[in-house]
């Protein structure tokens with residue numbers, strides 16, 4: 001009997017998959033929107049800020065950088081320089097305790113179980129890699145960053161582009177069929193599947209995610225484990 005091998009790499013989206021959409025849109029994005037004008041003024045000599053503003057001017061030459069950044073935020077554009085600056089803004093919020101990432105409660109037990117079982121865990125999000133690290137450092141469940149092997153962002157390309165997943169496989173040295181990509185967005189899963197990755201749509205009722213018809217659907221990491229024969233999450237989902 002032929003059985004399908006268990007994935008050995010779990011590649012996770014953040015927003016709508018491990019963290020509620022409401023936290024990103026009602027807490028993180030407004031925090032960055034409020035902080036950006038002062039940040040740009042007060043850190044005008046910070047190389048990371050300078051680089052992000054130069055890239056903003058390059059990608060949005062018709063507006064002042066701050067206006068361009070605000071316009072991108074209005075449309076929830078997944079653009080590298082905006083994501084870099086948002087990450088810098090959030091760093092202050094996490095450091096002061098104003099921000100703490102409230103992951104879906106089923107996520108930490110699953111991450112721990114899969115890591116303990118020797119699976120490779122990685123993130124692929126539009127949020128910058130530093131912003132991803134901040135989230136997993138400052139969770140209500142403590143610092144979960146040691147569980148992850150990689151934090152991948154828009155430097156790999158957009159999440160709806162098949163080439164981005166090929167780039168991730170090449171960079172990480174992963175075989176496509178070993179990788180399970182979990183995301184709430186069907187277009188991202190379509191792109192990942194076209195690159196040969198295995199896929200699972202996370203459908204979170206509290207986020208109002210609409211289930212598609214192509215990719216296996218899970219409503220929690222426990223269901224992901226059941227669908228793909230992964231180790232069962234241990235400990236209580238808080």
Ligand SMILES: CSCCC(=O)C(=O)COP(=O)(O)O
Nearest residue numbers: 014015125126127128131132
């Ligand atoms: C680093 S998390 C902040 C989320 C974010 O900025 C975003 O645009 C959501 O991206 P995702 O790819 O996780 O849906």
Ligand SMILES: [Mg+2]
Nearest residue numbers: 013015016184
């Ligand atoms: Mg998402």
